[in-house]
Amino acid sequence: MFRFFKRFFSKDMAMDLGTANTLIFCKGKGIVLNEPSVVAMDRYSGEVLAWGLEAKRMLGRTNREIEVIRPLKDGVIANFDVTNKMMRKMLESAYNRAHLVHPRMIICVPAGITSVEKRAVIDAAEQSGARDCYLIEEPMAAAIGAGLPISEPVGSMIVDIGGGTTEVAVISLGGIAYSESVRVAGDEINEAIMRNLRLEHNLLIGENLAEQVKIAIGSAHPLEQELTHMVKGRSVETGIPTAKEISSEHIRRTIREPVDVIVKTVLRALEKTSPELIADVADYGIVLTGGGALLRNLNVLLEKETGVNVIMADDPLTSVVRGTGWALEDMALYKDVFVN
Numbered sequence: 001m002f003r004f005f006k007r008f009f010s011k012d013m014a015m016d017l018g019t020a021n022t023l024i025f026c027k028g029k030g031i032v033l034n035e036p037s038v039v040a041m042d043r044y045s046g047e048v049l050a051w052g053l054e055a056k057r058m059l060g061r062t063n064r065e066i067e068v069i070r071p072l073k074d075g076v077i078a079n080f081d082v083t084n085k086m087m088r089k090m091l092e093s094a095y096n097r098a099h100l101v102h103p104r105m106i107i108c109v110p111a112g113i114t115s116v117e118k119r120a121v122i123d124a125a126e127q128s129g130a131r132d133c134y135l136i137e138e139p140m141a142a143a144i145g146a147g148l149p150i151s152e153p154v155g156s157m158i159v160d161i162g163g164g165t166t167e168v169a170v171i172s173l174g175g176i177a178y179s180e181s182v183r184v185a186g187d188e189i190n191e192a193i194m195r196n197l198r199l200e201h202n203l204l205i206g207e208n209l210a211e212q213v214k215i216a217i218g219s220a221h222p223l224e225q226e227l228t229h230m231v232k233g234r235s236v237e238t239g240i241p242t243a244k245e246i247s248s249e250h251i252r253r254t255i256r257e258p259v260d261v262i263v264k265t266v267l268r269a270l271e272k273t274s275p276e277l278i279a280d281v282a283d284y285g286i287v288l289t290g291g292g293a294l295l296r297n298l299n300v301l302l303e304k305e306t307g308v309n310v311i312m313a314d315d316p317l318t319s320v321v322r323g324t325g326w327a328l329e330d331m332a333l334y335k336d337v338f339v340n
């Protein structure tokens with residue numbers, strides 16, 4: 001009887017537990033939460049003071065009592081307790097509390113993570129109140145979300161560039177024929193910008209500012225009209241606030257290394273996939289998803305390097321959670337895509 005009530009009141013949900021952002025999709029409703037994966041905690045009591053965007057705004061602006069933590073790194077849980085607390089807060093916020101009675105959860109994980117890393121995700125979900133937890137690999141979820149014909153005998157190539165990982169996969173007949181996940185994506189690009197501005201411009205900036213610079217003027221390939229941005233930070237030499245005008249050409253040179261890793265991962269996938277599937281990819285193109293795919297002209301650079309048409313998915317920041325959500329809406333149809 002109790003089990004019946006649990007099922008009756010629970011609302012099944014899908015979660016994209018990302019290094020940069022966490023999104024929740026609720027069955028029958030769609031996306032109900034989209035927040036940065038960041039938590040601000042009282043350093044002494046461990047109490048969560050803020051989470052999501054509110055906590056992200058505190059990065060680099062805290063006092064001695066507050067610690068701001070990004071509990072996921074490179075697509076996997078780096079701090080289990082904080083991830084757990086963050087998930088609880090997000091679930092409470094996403095649901096009317098009456099519905100938060102042990103939902104079934106589908107959570108996406110990077111392809112090729114270890115069984116220990118998968119176990120950590122399942123444990124975190126269960127401790128946050130999940131009844132059953134299913135895992136789906138991110139490239140598969142992204143492909144479903146991008147509307148690719150995953151069940152057909154046709155090769156579809158998906159490149160999902162997130163905050164912590166870039167995942168390249170070729171999917172056919174409902175399964176992954178080839179995949180590679182590298183721990184280089186949006187965060188590495190931000191770090192390259194922070195490092196370069198410190199070394200070449202004597203300018204100290206934090207993670208949030210580096211991300212803003214990337215979004216404002218970052219590019220992977222020359223722009224029709226190059227851009228400039230006034231970057232405010234602290235002088236390494238004098239310690240006082242300073243501002244410098246930085247050009248898009250400079251940022252492009254600065255981020256070349258991580259961008260090259262992404263391009264090489266795509267080239268490797270093309271080399272290692274069977275000729276039949278590659279012929280399909282050549283016909284239908286490579287689909288880009290994930291927030292990192294929004295870097296200006298990354299599609300142009302990939303097209304130039306691979307010779308294959310590159311298509312940006314609609315709303316690339318939500319492809320993964322939409323795909324996970326669609327798998328949740330019809331679990332019988334998608335039963336073969338769950339990995340546990």
Ligand SMILES: Nc1ncnc2c1ncn2[C@@H]1O[C@H](COP(=O)(O)OP(=O)(O)OP(=O)(O)O)[C@@H](O)[C@H]1O
Pocket residue numbers: 016017018019020021022074075076161162163164165166185186187211214215218289290291292293294295296316317
């Ligand atoms: N306009 C933009 N230009 C460049 N990068 C962007 C843009 N918008 C967002 N990003 C980057 O996208 C990344 C976040 O993407 P996304 O939310 O898909 O990652 P995630 O799912 O949290 O990460 P992962 O899949 O690695 O766990 C961040 O690094 C962010 O800086």
